[in-house]
Amino acid sequence: MVPPPLSPAPSAGPLNGSEDRVLDPLYAQVLRRNPGEAEFHQAVREVLESLGPVFARRPEFVDAKIIERICEPERQLIFRVPWVDDSGEIQVNRGFRVEFNSALGPFKGGLRFHPSVNVGIVKFLGFEQIFKNALTGMPIGGGKGGSDFDPKNRSDGEIMRFCQSFMTELYRHLGEYTDVPAGDIGVGQREIGYMFGQYKRITNRYESGVLTGKGLSWGGAQARTEATGYGCVLFTAEMLGTLGQDFDGQRVTVSGSGNVAVYAIEKAQQLGATVVTCSDSDGFVVDEKGIDVELLKQIKNVERGRVADYAERRGSAARFVPGAGVWQVPCDVALPCATQNELTETDALALVRGGVKAVGEGANMPTTPEALRVLQDAGVAFGPGKAANAGGVATSALEMQQNASRDSWTFEHTEDRLGEIMRHIHHTCHETAERYGQPGNYVAGANIAGFELVAEAMLAQGVI
Numbered sequence: 001m002v003p004p005p006l007s008p009a010p011s012a013g014p015l016n017g018s019e020d021r022v023l024d025p026l027y028a029q030v031l032r033r034n035p036g037e038a039e040f041h042q043a044v045r046e047v048l049e050s051l052g053p054v055f056a057r058r059p060e061f062v063d064a065k066i067i068e069r070i071c072e073p074e075r076q077l078i079f080r081v082p083w084v085d086d087s088g089e090i091q092v093n094r095g096f097r098v099e100f101n102s103a104l105g106p107f108k109g110g111l112r113f114h115p116s117v118n119v120g121i122v123k124f125l126g127f128e129q130i131f132k133n134a135l136t137g138m139p140i141g142g143g144k145g146g147s148d149f150d151p152k153n154r155s156d157g158e159i160m161r162f163c164q165s166f167m168t169e170l171y172r173h174l175g176e177y178t179d180v181p182a183g184d185i186g187v188g189q190r191e192i193g194y195m196f197g198q199y200k201r202i203t204n205r206y207e208s209g210v211l212t213g214k215g216l217s218w219g220g221a222q223a224r225t226e227a228t229g230y231g232c233v234l235f236t237a238e239m240l241g242t243l244g245q246d247f248d249g250q251r252v253t254v255s256g257s258g259n260v261a262v263y264a265i266e267k268a269q270q271l272g273a274t275v276v277t278c279s280d281s282d283g284f285v286v287d288e289k290g291i292d293v294e295l296l297k298q299i300k301n302v303e304r305g306r307v308a309d310y311a312e313r314r315g316s317a318a319r320f321v322p323g324a325g326v327w328q329v330p331c332d333v334a335l336p337c338a339t340q341n342e343l344t345e346t347d348a349l350a351l352v353r354g355g356v357k358a359v360g361e362g363a364n365m366p367t368t369p370e371a372l373r374v375l376q377d378a379g380v381a382f383g384p385g386k387a388a389n390a391g392g393v394a395t396s397a398l399e400m401q402q403n404a405s406r407d408s409w410t411f412e413h414t415e416d417r418l419g420e421i422m423r424h425i426h427h428t429c430h431e432t433a434e435r436y437g438q439p440g441n442y443v444a445g446a447n448i449a450g451f452e453l454v455a456e457a458m459l460a461q462g463v464i
């Protein structure tokens with residue numbers, strides 16, 4: 001895939017195209033208070049656009065200023081991360097943790113290491129996480145963090161020193177009852193390991209539940225690695241089910257080739273689909289026979305290579321297309337699993353022309369607002385990230401549960417729990433959309449249902 005355009009967030013103009021006494025001034029305040037944070041504006045706007053009908057039915061949420069409070073993080077941390085690279089040069093990065101909302105449980109959400117990370121990106125991710133975590137039905141609040149550190153082409157030693165420096169500041173804000181990070185872009189089991197080691201060393205506590213996404217021999221949960229990608233496919237299968245269809249025999253396109261993409265490909269193929277694409281920021285691969293997921297894992301996870309290497313190793317079966325994204329390739333089901341705003345209006349028009357039936361967001365906010373409108377107008381079943389990719393954080397909550405009880409479950413048991421959770425999230429979104437007169441609108445269903453759960457808890461807990 002190609003790097004996404006700088007956020008096209010439509011930050012001006014009334015929400016839903018008409019004046020709203022409550023929501024418009026609130027959105028104007030978010031713009032004023034958070035200048036230049038385009039992705040955060042975009043994420044807030046999408047949620048606010050869903051909430052009008054809730055406020056009409058539940059004026060107590062308006063009186064208690066619940067959404068004003070949700071839009072303001074409980075705490076935002078920005079800190080210096082100095083470290084020494086392999087050539088002996090001092091590097092200085094910036095670290096972030098936004099502790100957004102703890103109404104339902106300790107702050108919970110991933111850490112992203114990518115050069116594009118800034119406060120607006122972390123806040124959009126943290127804001128989405130509040131509602132996503134609520135939808136899982138697990139006792140977890142919302143937070144997110146990361147750094148503008150670029151792990152690409154860094155040695156293991158550099159990654160370790162960076163992670164140790166990052167944790168040397170962050171540790172004082174964490175705890176299994178306070179804030180529990182995990183991975184996201186650029187942060188996998190290797191990075192979680194280095195951060196866990198440093199946390200343990202500083203605090204002198206083997207507090208397994210302080211981070212999730214750990215290795216299986218040191219407190220990790222079976223199926224956590226697979227959970228986001230698997231969960232995205234399971235959610236999309238539920239959407240297909242409402243159309244009387246399933247994954248068997250479908251032609252699927254996936255973007256990305258990281259943790260989420262690889263396991264989305266694996267699960268879709270287990271369910272009988274043929275996944276014909278994967279991508280990275282250099283370009284994409286088309287493999288008409290279906291992506292060889294074991295080869296992709298070997299190249300990405302073991303060799304830390306690129307999708308161009310996959311195409312080369314696959315020989316004549318696959319083709320690498322440099323500098324372009326996957327969405328011009330026709331498909332029945334599209335699963336964007338790379339990054340925010342990677343699926344644009346032009347892409348959505350191409351997908352609709354190609355006959356797409358369902359889109360499930362494995363990534364966070366990969367679809368631009370204009371693209372979303374195109375897909376919804378065309379009647380495509382659309383599963384927003386805060387519902388479709390919630391399997392990852394839900395399985396993190398299962399990891400916390402196992403850590404708290406010093407237990408460890410089998411892969412099968414954990415995957416069964418993941419399946420139940422994804423069906424529950426689908427049911428909740430579907431039922432809520434119907435209850436609010438917008439049948440089939442999973443965006444409205446997810447935003448409203450997530451909001452209601454958080455709002456009820458905030459109302460009960462008073463003005464804090």
Ligand code: NDP
Nearest residue numbers: 003184185186256257258259260280281338339363364392
């Ligand atoms: P990885 O780091 O494992 O993989 C990220 C993939 O996306 C890579 O293929 C990467 O390509 C591509 N990518 C990332 N940023 C950009 C960019 N700015 N431009 C172009 N390509 C990019 O991350 P994950 O698979 O964990 O995360 C993917 C998405 O899923 C993110 O949106 C994340 O927030 C979301 N997510 C992750 C969860 C998890 O449990 N890990 C849970 C829920 C959502 P390249 O190598 O070229 O950069």
Ligand code: 2IT
Nearest residue numbers: 109110182184392393396
């Ligand atoms: O966006 C996400 O939900 C994640 N990156 C996973 C968060 C977690 O705490 O497992």
